[in-house]
Amino acid sequence: PEITFIDFSGNETTIDVPTGTSLMQAAMENMIDGIEAECGGSGSCATCHCYLTDDWQGKVNEPNSSEADMLEMVSEPTELSRLSCQVLVSDEHHGLQVRLPESQY
Numbered sequence: 194p195e196i197t198f199i200d201f202s203g204n205e206t207t208i209d210v211p212t213g214t215s216l217m218q219a220a221m222e223n224m225i226d227g228i229e230a231e232c233g234g235s236g237s238c239a240t241c242h243c244y245l246t247d248d249w250q251g252k253v254n255e256p257n258s259s260e261a262d263m264l265e266m267v268s269e270p271t272e273l274s275r276l277s278c279q280v281l282v283s284d285e286h287h288g289l290q291v292r293l294p295e296s297q298y
């Protein structure tokens with residue numbers, strides 16, 4: 194499915210992401226700036242923060258409780274915040290848009 198990453202300045206990059214890939218992996222493999230992912234995807238660093246859009250929020254897997262705890266530590270969290278390493282792409286996510294924060298710290 195095609196996923197569009199939108200950086201803080203509004204630049205869009207659309208990538209065809211294999212099913213089963215996390216949004217974090219997709220961003221890192223495609224040199225998308227704005228995600229640090231210091232822990233490599235184990236859900237423990239909170240430097241892979243991203244925002245979904247309203248219309249997609251309910252269509253991906255829900256945050257588990259440890260992700261929800263970590264999201265309280267990111268800068269500028271909103272109700273659309275997610276850890277991108279915890280969102281797995283599947284076929285029904287074609288067209289998903291992901292916004293990146295100004296900073297991970």
Ligand code: FES
Nearest residue numbers: 234236238239278
């Ligand atoms: Fe560390 Fe997502 S990569 S929490």
